[in-house]
Amino acid sequence: xxxxxxxxxxxxxxxxxxxxxxxxxxxxxxxxxxxxxxxxxxxxxxxxxxxxxxxxxxxxxxxxxxxxxxxxxxxxxxxxxxxxxxxxxxxxxxxxxxxxxxxxxxxxxxxxxxxxxxxxxxxxxxxxxxxxxxxxxxxxxxxxxxxxxxxxxxxxxxxxxxxxxxxxxxxxxxxxxxxxxxxxxxxxxxxxxxxxxxxxxxxxxxxxxxxxxxxxxxxxxxxxxxxxxxxxxxxxxxxxxxxxxxxxxxxxxxxxxxxxxxxxxxxxxxxxxxxxxxxxxxxxxxxxxxxxxxxxxxxxxxxxxxxxxxxxxxxxxxxxxxxxxxxxxxxxxxxxxxxxxxxxxxxxxxxxxxxxxxxxxxxxxxxxxxxxxxxxxxxxxxxxxxxxxxxxxxxxxxxxxxxxxxxxxxxxxxxxxxxxxxxxxxxxxxxxxxxxxxxxxxxxxxxxxxxxxxxxxxxxxxxxxxxxxxxxxxxxxxxxxxxxxxxxxxxxxxxxxxxxxxxxxxxxxxxxxxxxxxxxxxxxxxxxxxxxxxxxxxxxxxxxxxxxxxxxxxxxxxxxxxxxxxxxxxxxxxxxxxxxxxxxxxxxxxxxxxxxxxxxxxxxxxxxxxxxxxxxxxxxxxxxxxxxxxxxxxxxxxxxxxxxxxxxxxxxxxxxxxxxxxxxxxxxxxxxxxxxxxxxxxxxxxxxxxxxxxxxxxxxxxxxxxxxxxxxxxxxxxxxxxxxxxxxxxxxxxxxxxxxxxxxxxxxxxxxxxxxxx
Numbered sequence: 222x223x224x225x226x227x228x229x230x231x232x233x234x235x236x237x238x239x240x241x242x243x244x245x246x247x248x249x250x251x252x253x254x255x256x257x258x259x260x261x262x263x264x265x266x267x268x269x270x271x272x273x274x275x276x277x278x279x280x281x282x283x284x285x286x287x288x289x290x291x292x293x294x295x296x297x298x299x300x301x302x303x304x305x306x307x308x309x310x311x312x313x314x315x316x317x318x319x320x321x322x323x324x325x326x327x328x329x330x331x332x333x334x335x336x337x338x339x340x341x342x343x344x345x346x347x348x349x350x351x352x353x354x355x356x357x358x359x360x361x362x363x364x365x366x367x368x369x370x371x372x373x374x375x376x377x378x379x380x381x382x383x384x385x386x387x388x389x390x391x392x393x394x395x396x397x398x399x400x401x402x403x404x405x406x407x408x409x410x411x412x413x414x415x416x417x418x419x420x421x422x423x424x425x426x427x428x429x430x431x432x433x434x435x436x437x438x439x440x441x442x443x444x445x446x447x448x449x450x451x452x453x454x455x456x457x458x459x460x461x462x463x464x465x466x467x468x469x470x471x472x473x474x475x476x477x478x479x480x481x482x483x484x485x486x487x488x489x490x491x492x493x494x495x496x497x498x499x500x501x502x503x504x505x506x507x508x509x510x511x512x513x514x515x516x517x518x519x520x521x522x523x524x525x526x527x528x529x530x531x532x533x534x535x536x537x538x539x540x541x542x543x544x545x546x547x548x549x550x551x552x553x554x555x556x557x558x559x560x561x562x563x564x565x566x567x568x569x570x571x572x573x574x575x576x577x578x579x580x581x582x583x584x585x586x587x588x589x590x591x592x593x594x595x596x597x598x599x600x601x602x603x604x605x606x607x608x609x610x611x612x613x614x615x616x617x618x619x620x621x622x623x624x625x626x627x628x629x630x631x632x633x634x635x636x637x638x639x640x641x642x643x644x645x646x647x648x649x650x651x652x653x654x655x656x657x658x659x660x661x662x663x664x665x666x667x668x669x670x671x672x673x674x675x676x677x678x679x680x681x682x683x684x685x686x687x688x689x690x691x692x693x694x695x696x697x698x699x700x701x702x703x704x705x706x707x708x709x710x711x712x713x714x715x716x717x718x719x720x721x722x723x724x725x726x727x728x729x730x731x732x733x734x735x736x737x738x739x740x741x742x743x744x745x746x747x748x749x750x751x752x753x754x755x756x757x758x759x760x761x762x763x764x765x766x767x768x769x770x771x772x773x774x775x776x777x778x779x780x781x782x783x784x785x786x787x788x789x790x791x792x793x794x795x796x797x798x799x800x801x802x803x804x805x806x807x808x809x810x811x812x813x814x815x816x817x818x819x820x821x822x823x824x825x826x827x828x829x830x831x832x833x834x835x836x837x838x839x840x841x842x843x844x845x846x847x848x849x850x851x852x853x854x855x856x857x858x859x860x861x862x863x864x865x866x867x868x869x870x871x872x873x874x875x876x877x878x879x880x881x882x883x884x885x886x887x888x889x890x891x892x893x894x895x896x897x898x899x900x901x902x903x904x905x906x907x908x909x910x911x912x913x914x915x916x917x918x919x920x921x922x923x924x925x926x927x928x929x930x931x932x933x934x935x936x937x938x939x940x941x942x943x944x945x946x947x948x949x950x951x952x953x954x955x956x957x958x959x960x961x962x963x964x965x966x967x968x969x970x971x972x973x974x975x976x977x978x979x
Contacts, residue, residue, distance in 0.1 A: 305334050306501030307354050307384055309664075315491035315508040317474045323445065324474030325467050326481065327488040327509060328396060328428055329656060330388035333359060335427065337370050338380040347371040351387075362405050363387060365420045366427050369463035373455060379436035381455065384498075385429040385467065396428075405949075429456060430467035433498060441498040448498070474510070481512055488512050503664070511657065515607035515623060519600045519631045521553045521584045523575055524560075524593040527746040532572035533596075534746045535560030535678050536604065536622070537589055540636050552586035554636075557617030559606055560678030560747045571625070574602060590616075593747065601631050611636075618772075620678055659703045662686065666699035679747040679773035683780050690729040690784070691918050696944065701912060702779045704944040708920075709772050711956055712786060712910035716769030719788035720753055720796075722905045723767070727782045730914040740765040741781070748773055757797050757902050768793055784914045785841070785921075787905035795854065801961065802860030803906055804847040804868060805840070805896040812891050814843065814939060818932040820879045820893045821845050823871045825926055833863070833967045836960055837929050839939040841913030841921035844893075845929075846906060852966040857902050859969055864897035871895065909958040910951075912944050920947040923957035 315322060332354040339347050349367045351359040360367065366387070373381055391397040405419050432452035433441055440448045449469070456466050470477045474489055481489060489510040496506035518538035526534045539553030563571070578598040589595070603626040610618040658674070662683065665672045671684035686699030705712070723737040740750040742765075749771070755762040767774055769788055778786070790799040804824055808817050821837055824847055828835050837847050851860050865881075872879045872895060880892045888894065899906055913919045922942035929937070942950065 305352055305356065305382075307332055307334055308499050308501070308507065309354075309503040310490055310492075310507035310509045311503055311505045315510055317478050317510070318472070319491070320472040321494055322472065322474070322491045323449070323494050324470045324477050324510075325430055325490045325492065326477065326486055327490050328386040328388050328467075329486075330386040330396070330425075330428070331359070331402060333385060333387050333427065334433075335366075335370050335383045335385070336380070337374050337383070339374050339378040347374050359387070361416075363425060364416055366425065366463055370427065373464070380434060381432065381436075382434035383427075383429045383452075384431035384433055385427050387425055387427055390424045390426060394424075396426075426463050426465050428465045428467050430469075431498065441500070444495045444497065445492050446494045478510070486512065509657075515605060516637045517603050517626055517634045518556055518559075518606050519553055519634050520575070520598060520602040520604055521555075521600045522589075522595050522597045524558065524595055524747070527593065527743060530568075530746050531565065532568040533575070534593055536571075537585075537595060538604065538606065538620075539585055539589075539600075540634055541632060542635065553584050553600055555585050555587060555589040555616070556611070556636075557608075557620050558589075558678045558747060559604070559617070559620045559622050561620070561675045561680070562606075562622030567622075574625075578602070590749070603631050603634055616677070618677060619675065621675070655706055655709075659706045662699055662703050662706065666697065674773075674776065676773035676776065677747075677771055679745050679771070679777075681745055681748075681773050681777050681780065683776070688729070690726065690782075691916075692729060692731060693916065694918055696918050698779075698782065701784065701944065702776055704912060705775050705779050706772075707948055708910050708951070709775060711951060711958070712908065713770055713772065713775065714956075714962065715908045715910060715958055716775075716786050716788045718792040718794060719769050720751065720766035720793065721769050721774075721778065721789075722787045723778055723781065723783035724785060724787060724914075725782045726784055726914055730784070730916070734914070737783075738764060738766065740767045745773070745777065748777060751793055753793075753796060755903055784912050785907040786911040788908050789903065789905060790857070790860070790900060791902075797857070797902065798854050799857045799860045799900065800851050800853070800855065802849050802851055802864055802900045804864055805899055805906060806845040806847070807894040807896055808843055809885075809888060809890065809892055809894065812893060814937070815932065816878060816891075817843075817845050817893055818929055818937065820871065820875070820895065821847060821929050823875060823879070824867060824895070825929070827867050827870060832971060834960070834965050835926075836923060836958060837926065838909050838921055838923040838958070839919070839942055841907060841911065841919035841939070841942075842915040843939065845939075846921070848961055850961045850964065850966045852969070855969065857900060861897055861900035863967070863969060863973075864900055868895040868897045910947075918943045918945070920944055922947055922950065925954075925957065 317324075334352045334354075336350045336352070337347055338349075349360065349371050351363055351366065353359050370381075370383070387402070388396040389402045402423070402425070405423055405425070429452060430449075431445075432448050432455065433439065435451055435455065440451060453466060456464065468477075471494070474491060477489055480486070491508045491510055493506040496504070499506075518540060520536050521539050522537035524534040524537065526532060535558040537555070538559055539556045542554065575596075575598050578601065580597050580599050583589075583595070583597050584600040605623040605626055606617070606620050607623055608617040608620040612618070661672070661674070665683065666686035669687050671682065674681045674683060683702065686697060686702065688698045690696055690698050690701060724734055725737055726732060726734045738755065744750055749768050750765040751768050752763050752765050755764060767778065769775070769786065775786070789796075790801045790803070791797065792800060806817050806820055808814070825835065825837070828849070833849055835847050835849050837845055840846055849860070849863070868881050872881045877889065878892060879895055880888050881895050881897070882888045883898070898904075907913060907921050909921055909923050911921045913921060917940045919939060920942050922939075924937075928935075931937075
C-alpha cells in the first residue's frame, strides 16, 4: 500500500490566487542537456495548497465540492480508444542506485489512460474518456474525476492523453488498498443518487505519471524524462485537487524504497530515463521492484521429490525460539516448505549436505503439515529465504530459496521483527502479492498463453484462461482464477484442513459436469492429498482427497474447472467428528426468494429458543444455507439429528411453505425443501465465499440475521452477490463467516433438553 506524503503530489485549489509554477529538476536537466541528478525530485510543489500548515486532504474538506460539469463523454470518432493499451513493466527488479533510472511508487489501484479533448463547439464542455488497461470504459464509474481532468484543457483547448493510476483514499486522504475501489469499479448501471453516494463514500484521485499525447503531438517516441517534464508543465497549471502528480526520484531510489518498506507500499517502478513508450508492451525498460521480505531459516528436513524433480522436493524450515540458549537449544518452530529457487546443481549440492545429517526424529516442536514423505535432519544448515508474507502462527507465503548461509550458526536463527504481513482479511494485500498474481493471470489470458505459478513452493500450471465459462456474461476461466486470488483471504480459512470434493465444468456451466472425489494423479510437487475412507465403516473405500487451506490447492482446482469449493463438515485432524452442521434451503419451481427468507427466519427463531448460534449465507444460486458450529468430537449423527428435529418442527408448523419430504413428486407445490441430509460423513455443501455455477456467476455470501429478517422488506436479492461484485461487500462488512470458527459452539445437551421439553 502506498501512503504518499500529502504535500508531494496533490494538485489543489489555491482559493483564487494565480499558482506559482516551480521549476522542475527533471525539466531543467532535459532543457539544458545535463546528466540526471542523483537526489530525489520533490514533484509536489506544483500546485501545492496555499493554506500554510494544512494538508490538501484537510484543506479540501473545508472547501465546497466542485460543481459537476455536464460533459459529453463521447470521444472523437477518429480515435480508437479500445485499442489503446498502456506500457507495462517487467518483474525482473532493478538496482536502487542507478543513474539511468527514475523511480516511482507502485500504486495499488487501477491503471488507466484518460483522454481529454476540447469540444469542437466553443462553450461546450471538454470530452473525457477513462479507459482501463484492457480497453474497458471506466468513465461512468468515476464521474468525480471527469470535471477534474476536463479542467486540464479548459484554457489551452488542446487534447491530452494521460497515463496513470486511479487510487482510493483513506479517511486521512492517503492512498490506500485496491480493495477500497471494489464498490466503484463494479458499478455499471446506476442512478444519479447511487453514483453520488459512491463518490461520497469512497473518494479517489487520479495519479498521473506519463503524458502520451499533448495536443496533436504524440510524445510516445520521446524519452521518458521529456514526457515527464511536459506532464509537470501541464499539471502545474491546474488547480484541480483530484489529479495528482506521481512522486519520483532520479538516479537513487533508496530513500523511496526505505519509505516503501516502512509504510507498507506495494513496491516501486524503475523506469529508464531514455525509454520511449510502447503501447501494450511489457518492456524491460520499466521494471517492478517488489517488496519481498527475507531472513535466515534452519533446515529441519526435506520432502521426497515428485515427477521429474531430482534429489528432493522442498526444504522444511523453521526458526529457534526467541530465547534460544547455546547450552540448551529448543526445538524448531515450523515456518514453511521451501520448494522453489533451486537450480539442478543446487539441488544436487544440498542433497549431498543433507544426507549425512539424517536423523530419525523430527527436530520441530510440533509436527509440520504433511505434504509428502518427510525426512528429518540435524538442524544445523542455515538458508536464506525470501517471501511475501509470514502470518503470525502460519506458514511462509511464496517462499523462494536464495542460498546457503555459512556465516550464522543455526542456534542464533530466530524470527526477525514482528509478524510479516496483515493478520486480517480486510488488510491490504493479505496474501502478499495478490495484485501481482492477478496481473500475471490477466496477462496470460490476454496473450492466450499457458504459464506456471509459484505458490508456497508449489508450481501450478495454468492455461486456457480465455475459455468462456459463463457465456451469457462473458466470464472466463481466467476471471474465475482472478476472483479466487482476490477472495483467497476469506475462502481459505473456511476450507482449511478439510477434504474437498470437486464438481468440474470443463466446458463451462452450459456443458457437462461431473463430481470427482479422488485427487488427480500425479499432483504438482508439494500439493497435499490425504487418503481417506469414503465410508467410515469400509476401509477398502480409501481414496486420496485434496485438502483445502492453500492458495496453490485453490487455484489448482479452479484450473481444473472446479468452479465451487465443496468441503467436508469435518477436518482431517478429527475426520469422523463434524465441527459444522447445516440446513440447505432448496426452493421448488416458482418459489420466490422472500419465501426462502421466511423459512430461514422460522429456523432462526427455533434455534434462538434453544440457544444454538448460527450463521446464514446465500447458496450462490437460489437458496440459503444455515450453518451451526459444533463442539469438538461431535458425531456426524448428532449434528444431523439436531437439524432434523428443527427442520421437522418448522415444516409441521408451516406446511404450505416448508417441507422435509425428500421425494420431489410428493412435495407440495411452491414449497421450500429443508434438507438436513447433507450432514453425513463425506457429504459436502459449497462453502462461504465460493463461486457457483449459477447463471449469474453467484457467490455463496454470508449474511447477518438482521439482513435475513429484513430481507423481504428490503428486497434482498442473492443475485447481487457475484464474482464481480462481492469483494465490495466484504470490504464493508468483513468476514461474517469467521464467527463459526471463533464464536460460541452449540450446546447440544442443553438444546436437546429444551427441544424435548418443548
